[in-house]
Amino acid sequence: MKTLIRLTLAVSALAIPALSFAQSAAPLTRAQVYEDLVRVEQAGYNPGESDDANYPSDIQAAEAKIAAQNGDHTTNEAVGGASTNGTSQAGTPRSGMTGNAVDSGQ
Template sequence: MKLLINAVCAAVILVPMLSNAAEPVTRAQVIAELEQLEAAGYNPGVADDSYPENLEQAQAVLQQRKNVATSYGSDARGTTQSGH
């Protein structure tokens, strides 16, 4: 029983530590992301009252560009159907 309690305690301690063990973000990565956001319309120098909306709009633009860049080919549904 003591072994089970120790295992549960160890899991409770280790799981959060391992989940936060992602690669650290470098300064160059942060600068590159900020440049991408600025190119998409984000302006960090604007008054604070437009902060969340301005950033969210720029992130949406980047996501849309990413979706367009990763999609290829025609739509899966054709313009004509065969059968009945």
């Protein structure tokens, strides 16, 4: 019994680090980060400015300006990679069903 417990602990100790990677996308390269910095600087953001009181709003304004120029309709309020101003659909009604049973009083 002790051998089984030790074996289980050893296998789980080896398996947990392999399963704990959270990043699924490839990381950005230095060139991509530099290009992004150049774009926000051209849109009016100055990273050398020492006024930290306006930090989130001034870079968000520059990113919004870039998004408007590119025709993007996403906002900076996106959480976890998902925009908060979109729509979603959980599914479609089954065939033969005309409405929601709660709404129709059934």
